[in-house]
Amino acid sequence: MKNYELQDIPQPNLIENIFPYSLPPLIKFEGKIQETIDGKTVEFDPNEVKTRDIHITDTTFRDGQQARPPYKKEQMVKLYEMLSRLGGPNGVIRQSEFFLYTKNDRETIDACRNLNLKFPEITGWIRANKGDFRLVKEMGLKETGMLTSSSDYHIFHKQNQTRKQAMDQYVEVVEAALEAGIRPRCHLEDITRADLPGFVFPFVQRLERLTEKQPDNMKVKIRLCDTMGFGLSYPNAAEPRSIPKLIWRLRNECGVTPDRLEWHGHNDFHKVHINGASAWIYGLNALNGTLFGFGERCGNPPLEGAIIEYIALKGSLSGINLPVITEMVEYYEKEIGTHLASNYPFVGKDFNTTRAGIHAGGLRKFEQIYNIFDTTTLLNRPPRVSITDKSGTDGVALWVNDFLGLKGEERLSVMKVAKIQRWVMDQYEVGGRMSSITDEELEEQVKINLPEYYKQHHRN
């Protein structure tokens, strides 16, 4: 047994090399990850992610829109513009895919293109048939995704085809794309439930042979679609659910380079974000996501979560404009009329709001105790406290000081807000209240009990 001695130090060790506060907490690795494939140990170097060109691709307007009422054209154009600002000049949000089927879809693409933004690049999405391919050509897109379902659930039971018929049909459309100078991106639907050696790998190898003489910017891309969220990031999980094994085989046995591999997840088993992040770490470059995780059934990888993960993995903002996330959620609420769960990470109304008095006390003393990172600077969202019978006088003091904008020595003590706290407690103990105290009610109490401060606040 190793003996650990207490290190009674005069100053706290805040482990700031991992928790810098000025950035989301950093993700650091201390060694290689091992996986058993065909009885042999293979290694992944997670630190490779720091130098690899990992990025995010967006499907807010495709998969994200399949699960909700359609966006209006002007809403999509505004969101596209915000995606561009969020991802920054380095193209951390590299591409965004659009439907091409309706007049509105096509007009939206034109309007987005008219903004002349470098990122995200607009790509299309079609079913794998030649008729649909005409739409891509007409829109003059350089790349399109195409549905190439890969499990027998889809091939046999949805498409009523044999594996050979399905593969031949997919390849025919890929060939048509190449012929027209459009880069094909094959969406291998349901890959985590597919017969990998019996269909997926032969199909990918055929695609590789087909494009081996093409220039790099025309080689086929492979999107790994975890359509039902069955993928597992756990080391040594069995195929076909294993994400590490899938990526390793595609890279090492099929010859697909990381820049041509993309992960597209679903959240049916609460694994959507970690699966996407793991796919980055296990060796592919593109993580496909949607704003706030909107998507079919339980949703897709939340794009804003991927952005935070990107910063944590890379250790810098890399040109990302994080406060745009807050702008986006305000736009969804005010202009689109979509409200997110209040406890939704990074953007929900209460994501950095505490209700517990003991947490409020901690926040008052040293914000970092109960705030995940500097959300004020990075997201324009200062930590807040919601007042209930559990938030204590510390909570009221925190709320009042934030409301009055008092800093440092100016901040009012718990004694100065004791009358407000008494009023709060009476709401519950005398009045039997069951809901939180609203900001408006608290403002009224400040007006009554701290009139001089209230007047000063309004003068400012």
Add this chain to the structure above:
Amino acid sequence: MTRQEIAERVTKVTARELRRNIAEIRESDQFAMELGADSLKSIELVAAFEEEFNLNLVEEEALKVQSVGGAIDFFDKIINKK
């Protein structure tokens, strides 16, 4: 202000805030244990002392005071700058 005057005012405020008979209050009484002040009542009591003596107290120091005698000494020290 003499210690005696401070003691009278501390006792008066304590009796009023904690709803006790002034004659029952002893310097040795602990606000929480003997006089029944919960955490909010303790803060209200300190707020009442602030008003009584027209002071703005440092929260961390003021809330450390546990007893009537401790409060008398605390204000004696502040007011008479000992």
